[in-house]
Amino acid sequence: MTVTEEPKPRRLTPKGRATRDRIVEAATELIARNGVAGTGIEDVRAAAGVSGSQLYHYFDSKQALIRAVITRQADSVLQPGEPRVTALDSFEALRAWADAAIERQVETGCRGDCNLGSLAGELSVRDEESRSDIANGFLRWKDLVLDGLRAMRDRGELRADADLEELALSLLSALQGGVLLSQTMLQVRPLEASMNAALAYIHSFAVDAVG
Known part of the structure; x- marks a missing residue:
């Protein structure tokens, strides 16, 4: 071939x-x-x-x-959050990005947007080229989060045994799943709950977290 x-x-x-x-x-x-x-x-x-x-x-x-x-x-880097974030390398930056994503849903009345998640829902099953493009986009987002978490670990803010890949994927999964459920239910609470849970999970690996 x-x-x-x-x-x-x-x-x-x-x-x-x-x-x-x-x-x-x-x-x-x-x-x-x-x-x-x-x-x-x-x-x-x-x-x-x-x-x-x-x-x-x-x-x-x-x-x-x-x-x-x-x-x-x-x-557009981790939409639907605004303002766009270039470095998710602190607990404060992660919280600000999560809050921006939540606020975006409030602004749109949870009525939807054109983002990678919505495009994946329409295209990824039947269109292999689109699925690959969307997957690559998600991987770029994941790597941005991963870079921030790695910087936090290198500064001694996250424990050395933290699985950074898992934490990054958990945060993106919380975003995409929370957005989908919020837009289905037309209320922002599911996104708030998923992002709060993901951030709490990341914070559990802080060096000063109580075990």
């Missing part, structure tokens, strides 16, 4: 980059409201204010556009 190399992305002018970004932004907003299945190429074209030829210049299919949305959301 011949392995086909991924095509190299074309170099864009500043104007071209702005147009492409506008298309991806429009697609992201529409998917947040209508889901992937309920968002058509023509909907995106109209929302972005571009012609059909412009849209297909940057994305030759809906699949290519969806993959760009996945990349955008993975790059």
Whole structure:
């Protein structure tokens, strides 16, 4: 079987980059409201204010556009929390990120968003390319958390025997599971409970924690 190399992305002018970004932004907003299945190429074209030829210049299919949305959301770094966090390397930073994620659900009325979790729910079972892209996005998020936890351990704030990989996965699982349940029940309490439990678990490995 011949392995086909991924095509190299074309170099864009500043104007071209702005147009492409506008298309991806429009697609992201529409998917947040209508889901992937309920968002058509023509909907995106109209929302972005571009012609059909412009849209297909940057994305030759809906699949290519969806993959760009996945990349955008993975790059947004641990959404749905705001403000975006660059270093989750203290108990205070972890708490602030959790609170921001909770506040995001309050702001949207737990009505959903276009994030890796929602995209995974729609795409990962039937679309192997999308599943792989989403999985890679989650791995990048996990590594960001892992880097922060490693810094905490190196400073002597977490015990040397803490399984940092498990702690990072527990925190991301709490986020994704809590968001899903909150959006299903239309109340923020499930996300609050899951994040509080995950942070308490991490804190149990603090060097000054009572055993």
